[in-house]
Amino acid sequence: MEKKMYKTETHIHCSESSNCSRVSAVEFVHRFKDAGYTTIFITDHYYRKRFKDCETEEDYKAATAEQLAGYHTAKAEGDKIGLNVLLGCEFHINDDDYLFIGIDESFFYHKEIGDMTPEELFDYCNANGYLLFAAHPFRDDCTPKAHAVHGFELINTSYNHYDQNNNDKALELSKTHPHLLTTGGADAHTLNDVGTGGIMTEEPITSIADYIRILRSGNYEIINNKPEGR
């Protein structure tokens, strides 16, 4: 008998918090559930503009609520229909796009993160227990700093950038740096992204700790489907 596999999408942007996304949190939750996923990560873009003028705790609270509107809506809907919804964030720093794993809301109260060098950023993540991943490491101007990340997206199936992800280069990186963790994600901004990416595991991922443990174990498969229309 074939083993049951559980699907997790690791990289999603909702229209509530990421202007570039065409799909709302509620719609994504239902579409991923329908596509057979057990778990999704909401990784909305960190906008410097959103936090630029934050000085007081109240300012940060308001900006964080905006930042997490997509996540909170997705989480509430996921709880209702039985889909695990986990928090992440994509942050553009020094011309690279990073995915932060293991964060909570307090992460957003530290706008100085955006001014760190890659090495400072890596130290900061280690000190705070976050995992730092290079998102779509060879797309456009991105140049992964292999010495200063925990891992990277080996496969990115983004519909919007399907021909620019250069996953073949990421495969080379995994060969030269086998100690780095690897994952897959659709970088979902459209409905065409649903079902194209993420990872498959033998057990459901219900927490960040599950995700990290499974990535470290190597016991998972990366999903790599071509989006419809590409």
Ligand SMILES: [Zn+2]
């Ligand atoms: Zn985007």
Ligand SMILES: [Zn+2]
């Ligand atoms: Zn993204």
